[in-house]
Amino acid sequence: MPRATPHAWFSSPADAATRLEATGYLTDRTTATTAHLAGALEKPLLIEGPAGVGKTELAKAVAKATGAELVRLQCYEGLDEARALYEWNYKKQLLRIQAAGSQEWSSTHDDIFTEEFLLTRPLLTAIRRAEPTVLLIDEVDKTDVEVEGLLLEVLSDFQVTIPELGTLAAVRRPFVVLTSNATRELSEAVKRRCLYLYLDYPDAERERDIVLSQVPGIDDRIAGQLVDMVGRMRDLDLKKSPSIAETIDWARTLIALEINDLDEAAVESTLGVVLKHASDHARAVRELKLRR
Amino acid sequence: MSEQPPGTGSGLLARHIGFLEALREAGLSVSLAEGLDAVSAASVLGWESRELFRTGYAATLVKRQSQRPTFEALFDLYFPRLLGDGVDAGDWEDEHGLRDSADALAEFRERLAAALAGAAEGTEPGPADGEPDAGSGQEPSALLDLAVEAVARFGEMPGRSPGQSGWSAYTTLRRVTPQDLVARIVTALQARGRSKDEAERGAARRIGAFSRMVEEDARRRIAAQRDPADIARLTVRPTVDRLEFTSARRADLEEMRRQLYPLSRRLAARLTKERHAQRRGTLDFRRTVRASMSTGGVPLTTHHRPKRPHRTELVVLCDVSGSVANFAQFTLMLVFALREQFTKVRAFTFVDDVHEVTDAFRPGADPGEVMAQLAARAAHASRFGRTNYGQAFARFAELHSDALGPKASLLILGDARSNYSDLGEDALRGLAQAARQGWWLNPEHRRNWGTGDSAAQVYGEIVPMFECRNLNQLGEFVHDLV
Numbered sequence: 103m104p105r106a107t108p109h110a111w112f113s114s115p116a117d118a119a120t121r122l123e124a125t126g127y128l129t130d131r132t133t134a135t136t137a138h139l140a141g142a143l144e145k146p147l148l149i150e151g152p153a154g155v156g157k158t159e160l161a162k163a164v165a166k167a168t169g170a171e172l173v174r175l176q177c178y179e180g181l182d183e184a185r186a187l188y189e190w191n192y193k194k195q196l197l198r199i200q201a202a203g204s205q206e207w208s209s210t211h212d213d214i215f216t217e218e219f220l221l222t223r224p225l226l227t228a229i230r231r232a233e234p235t236v237l238l239i240d241e242v243d244k245t246d247v248e249v250e251g252l253l254l255e256v257l258s259d260f261q262v263t264i265p266e267l268g269t270l271a272a273v274r275r276p277f278v279v280l281t282s283n284a285t286r287e288l289s290e291a292v293k294r295r296c297l298y299l300y301l302d303y304p305d306a307e308r309e310r311d312i313v314l315s316q317v318p319g320i321d322d323r324i325a326g327q328l329v330d331m332v333g334r335m336r337d338l339d340l341k342k343s344p345s346i347a348e349t350i351d352w353a354r355t356l357i358a359l360e361i362n363d364l365d366e367a368a369v370e371s372t373l374g375v376v377l378k379h380a381s382d383h384a385r386a387v388r389e390l391k392l393r394r
Numbered sequence: 395m396s397e398q399p400p401g402t403g404s405g406l407l408a409r410h411i412g413f414l415e416a417l418r419e420a421g422l423s424v425s426l427a428e429g430l431d432a433v434s435a436a437s438v439l440g441w442e443s444r445e446l447f448r449t450g451y452a453a454t455l456v457k458r459q460s461q462r463p464t465f466e467a468l469f470d471l472y473f474p475r476l477l478g479d480g481v482d483a484g485d486w487e488d489e490h491g492l493r494d495s496a497d498a499l500a501e502f503r504e505r506l507a508a509a510l511a512g513a514a515e516g517t518e519p520g521p522a523d524g525e526p527d528a529g530s531g532q533e534p535s536a537l538l539d540l541a542v543e544a545v546a547r548f549g550e551m552p553g554r555s556p557g558q559s560g561w562s563a564y565t566t567l568r569r570v571t572p573q574d575l576v577a578r579i580v581t582a583l584q585a586r587g588r589s590k591d592e593a594e595r596g597a598a599r600r601i602g603a604f605s606r607m608v609e610e611d612a613r614r615r616i617a618a619q620r621d622p623a624d625i626a627r628l629t630v631r632p633t634v635d636r637l638e639f640t641s642a643r644r645a646d647l648e649e650m651r652r653q654l655y656p657l658s659r660r661l662a663a664r665l666t667k668e669r670h671a672q673r674r675g676t677l678d679f680r681r682t683v684r685a686s687m688s689t690g691g692v693p694l695t696t697h698h699r700p701k702r703p704h705r706t707e708l709v710v711l712c713d714v715s716g717s718v719a720n721f722a723q724f725t726l727m728l729v730f731a732l733r734e735q736f737t738k739v740r741a742f743t744f745v746d747d748v749h750e751v752t753d754a755f756r757p758g759a760d761p762g763e764v765m766a767q768l769a770a771r772a773a774h775a776s777r778f779g780r781t782n783y784g785q786a787f788a789r790f791a792e793l794h795s796d797a798l799g800p801k802a803s804l805l806i807l808g809d810a811r812s813n814y815s816d817l818g819e820d821a822l823r824g825l826a827q828a829a830r831q832g833w834w835l836n837p838e839h840r841r842n843w844g845t846g847d848s849a850a851q852v853y854g855e856i857v858p859m860f861e862c863r864n865l866n867q868l869g870e871f872v873h874d875l876v
Contacts, residue, residue, distance in 0.1 A: 115439070115446065135439065135449040142438045143431065150459060196690060284459075284656075285663040293457040294425050297435075300459045334592060339762060341655060391589045 110234070111141025111168055111277055118167075127156070127163035128304075128312050136299045137164060146257045146278035148242075148293065151301035153283055154345030160301070161238040161279035170234035170277065175224035177245040183252055187262060189221045190214075215266035225256050228276045235276040242292075243282040250292050257295045304346065306333055312346060317353040327364040328353055331390075332376065338389055344376040352376050413472040416626045417455065420464050421636060424455055431455075444473065460633050467610070471622045474614045476542070498547065499569060506544075507575045509536050510600050511582035541607035544570050549612055563605075563612035570608075572601045602645065635865040639721040639837045647720060651765065653865055654724065658731030661873050665735060675699045707738045708875075709797045709829065711790065713808030714743040714772040715781040721837040722807045723768050724865070728872055729805070730755040730764075740797050743768070744786035745776035748793060781811065783849065784818025791821050795828065804829035805875070806857060809838050810850040817849050822856050834859040835871065 112118035118141075119134035129137070137160070140147035149157045165172040175186060183189075195214040202210045222230065228237035239253070256262060260272035280296060282288060304312065306329050313325045328349065336343045344352075352375045361368045370387065377383050410433065417424050435450035448469055456465045549566030576597050583593035617625040635653065637646055681697035710729055712722035726741055733739045733755070740752045754767045798804060804825060826832045834857045836843065836850055843850035843859075850859060862868050 131445065132449050132452075135446055136453045139435050139438060139450060139453055143434055145431070148457070192689060192694060196692075285660055287458075287660075290423060294428060296457070297431075297453040298457045299453060300462070334588070337592065337595065339652060389589070389591060 111164070112138045114138060121167040122160075122163050125163045125166040126315055127159060127167075128308060128315065129160075130304065130308060133160065133299065133301065136297060140279075140297050141277060143297070144275050146280060146296045147299060148280045148282065148288070148296035149299045149301055150282050150284050152303070152343065152345055154347035155301045155303060156346055157281040157301055158238065158240055161236055161240075161281070164277060164279070165236040168234060168236075168277075170236045171231070172236050172238060173224050173228040173231070173276070174238045174240060177239060177241045177243075177249070179244055179246065181245050181249055183249075185223055186225050186249060186252060187223050187256075188226045188264060189223065191219045191221050195219050217267075220264075220267070225253075226262050226270070228278075229256065229260060229262060229272040230270065231276070232273045234274070237276040237278045239278065239280045241283060242280045243284060243286045243288060247289065250289050254291055254295070257292065303336055303343070306330065309333075309346065309349060313349060313353050316350050317357065319357055320353050321362070324356065324362065324364055325353065328356070331364060331369060334390060335376065335386055338382075338385060340377065340382040340385060341379045342377070342382065348376045409472055412623060413468065414455075416468050416472065416623055417465065419623075419627065420468060421633065422456065422458075422461050422464065428455055444475065447473070460635055464633055467613075468626055470610055470614060471617045471626055474618065475538075477618055502540075502544065502547065503570060503575070506540055506570065506572065506604070507578050509540055510572070510575060510597075510604065511579045537604060538607055541604060541611050544608055545611045545615065549608070561612040561615040563609040566608050566612065567605055572604055576601065635869075637865075638863045639724065640718070640863070642720065650724065650865060651727075651762070654727050655731065657865060657869055658728055661728075661869060662732060662735065664873065665732075706736055706830075707799075707802040708736045708740070708805060709802050710739065710741045710805045710807065711748075711786075712741070712743050712806070713745070713781060713783075713786075714768070714775055715745045718807070718809045718837055719769070719772065721835075721862070723765055725807050725835060725862070725868060725872075726751075726755075726768070727764065728868060732872060737801075742790065742794065742797075743772060743775040744790070745772070746780060746782035746785050747775055747777045748786055748789045749774040750794065780813050780815075782815045783808070783810065783812040783853075784816040784821065787818045787821035787825060791824055798825060798828040800830055802829050803875075804832040804857070806832070806834045807837075808834075809836055809848065810834070810843070810853050810859075811847050812849050814847050817852055819852060819856060822853065826857050832857040833871075833875070835862040835868075836860065837863055839863065 112121065115131065115135040115138045118138040119129050119131070122129050122134065122137070136147065139145075149160060151157055162172060164170070198214050198219070199210060202213075224237070228235050242250075242253075257278065260275050261269050263269045280292075303309070309332070310325050310329045313320060313329060314322065317325075332344050332349050332352070352372065355372050355375045356364070356368070359372070361372070369390075373383060373386065377386055410429075414424050414429050414432075431454040432451050435454050436447055439446045439450045441447065451469065452462070452465060456462055545561055545563070545566050548569040549561050549563065551560040551562050551565060576594075579597035579600060580590075580593045583596050584590065588596065613625060637650070639650075642650065676699050678697045678699045682693050682695075685695060685697060686693040708729065710726060712726060714722050722743070729739060730741070739755075740750065741755070742748050742750050749771065751768060751771060754764055754771070834853060836859055838848070838850070838861070840861045842848065843854070853859065860871060862871055
């Protein structure tokens with residue numbers, strides 16, 4: 103079923119790659135292709151992967167690259183309809199009822215369920231915007247299962263049903279990005295409606311490019327050493343492997359401490375920036391033979 | 395549908411449908427809608443590049459990273475990278491028109507060693523282990539080309555008639571013997587500043603990756619001659635969380651061990667969440683009334699008192715004799731990873747004697763080390779080395795009866811195969827009565843219970859017995875347990 107709609111987001115995978123790169127987000131081919139697909143098929147994009155590999159950043163980069171506005175819904179345990187979708191402004195409604203005085207109830211009733219008393223939350227906001235919008239639903243695995251049910255209507259039909267007002271359909275379909283750390287398996291229903299992208303640790307070359315672009319003033323050689331060392335640590339079967347975010351932190355640390363060569367002493371003294379578990383720390387020291 | 399998907403006439407649609415069928419058979423839940431999405435994705439991306447095509451399919455069909463290897467294997471079967479030797483295959487015949495000769499083999503191994511040792515500076519095969527690198531979407535092509543060549547030259551098995559010849563990965567690997575190249579690769583890696591352990595691991599991984607490529611290529615060649623669905627059914631291995639403990643290879647065990655920590659984290663997250671969901675206890679009247687002040691005395695939201703969590707004490711008793719040791723260790727590790735969920739966990743291992751191993755699990759200890767330690771200490775649990783459940787239960791009752799009590803639950807791990815020795819039902823009954831409740835996890839398929847020397851049915855009447863053959867089932871059980 104080829105769609106006739108013009109590609110509002112990216113025109114091709116290569117276009118996606120160049121435009122994302124222009125915002126400082128370096129992609130690989132899979133990521134660029136999938137981002138392009140998500141735009142072209144107008145389907146939500148579910149991104150999974152270890153913490154700190156740039157899942158949220160990708161959504162931000164898409165917004166930046168396409169000049170769209172980012173609407174963000176941060177998920178947490180206990181998030182409910184009232185925080186995600188919409189809420190009636192009860193206090194204002196109460197005031198309105200009290201101020202109505204001798205007014206007929208039926209007209210008051212019609213009055214208090216109007217848009218004036220509607221508080222839109224991220225999901226509804228994103229749907230009602232006429233300008234290009236990127237909707238980021240962050241850490242969707244943190245929510246309760248019921249919220250997923252709530253997402254279904256939004257993700258598949260891009261509409262929200264409010265009993266008192268009727269169904270509000272999207273003026274313009276947003277580019278939806280869901281991120282998940284996979285602490286919980288999402289329901290099949292949600293997954294079925296999404297495209298799926300697994301973001302993994304980048305290969306050495308790309309990681310070096312990322313470090314060079316994110317940390318100004320770092321030496322090319324030391325960035326190479328850094329990335330090499332992080333790659334070795336990822337091979338070690340640690341509790342928490344260092345991610346890109348940690349590589350960048352490490353690079354910034356080295357600059358702040360004015361370390362110009364990543365020798366063993368330097369690695370050992372700054373290891374706390376990358377490894378956050380005592381057992382990982384011990385293991386790295388032992389396996390990489392940092393202390394002789 | 396008025397509009398026909400492109401390529402209907404070329405059999406592509408049949409391929410697509412067959413591919414979806416194979417995915418479903420391999421345990422991926424691919425819905426009709428996702429199949430349609432895959433076709434739309436393909437028509438958006440075009441049909442020129444196999445890589446793009448693969449990415450489109452992966453994004454629309456595979457919604458779980460653990461299923462990715464299965465997808466890759468099936469994709470290579472249904473949409474092979476090349477047919478036969480490929481169009482731009484090199485000239486592999488020597489002056490006598492032979493592809494396979496001693497000289498050719500020596501020369502080939504030389505090139506292979508160079509490729510493996512070099513394995514492209516910087517683009518080391520990552521943790522994805524030589525699978526066509528999911529991250530970059532590019533295939534490590536030099537090694538792959540060598541694998542194709544290896545099968546073409548050294549892996550052909552003459553068939554009964556021309557055109558029926560088969561391809562064998564086994565023959566290829568036996569001829570090429572990449573294992574013998576380990577020393578050279580290790581030296582090359584060490585020269586690049588890797589420590590010895592790392593170099594050895596790296597070499598093993600590269601050779602493993604090459605062997606897998608050879609296997610895949612042989613499979614691809616066979617699939618070209620036969621129905622890919624048959625090949626898929628025979629050769630594609632189940633995903634790691636559905637793999638049986640008892641039939642796992644060493645590499646699989648390694649992978650399973652890696653899955654344990656994330657699994658325990660997932661379970662813990664799920665448990666806390668569920669606990670919070672049921673946290674609403676009795677109505678907290680005072681807080682509800684206070685909160686209603688801001689809405690003019692109308693209690694719009696109610697407040698509840700938290701419920702007191704209920705935690706169990708757990709005593710784990712595991713059989714560590716050869717056949718089930720892996721299973722027992724996995725279960726122990728998982729239980730200990732979740733130990734915050736229990737008030738207390740004590741673990742004992744047995745073969746025909748009992749040995750306490752609780753102290754092996756220090757908080758924050760490294761799983762690999764714990765595993766090694768457990769294996770090393772298995773010797774303490776045996777006197778004659780033959781599994782004897784009856785004796786083990788009796789010894790446990792004699793030495794550690796203080797562990798059980800009205801607050802403790804008993805968890806027994808083992809295949810209930812007791813070498814036809816005395817079963818000691820009474821000892822077990824005594825233990826089961828002393829504990830608040832008991833479970834038995836058996837890594838064997840339910841249909842094998844009670845066959846041969848298995849006493850599963852006898853024991854199952856005393857302690858409820860559950861089948862636990864893979865990580866999935868284990869995760870589910872531990873979740874229900876807590």
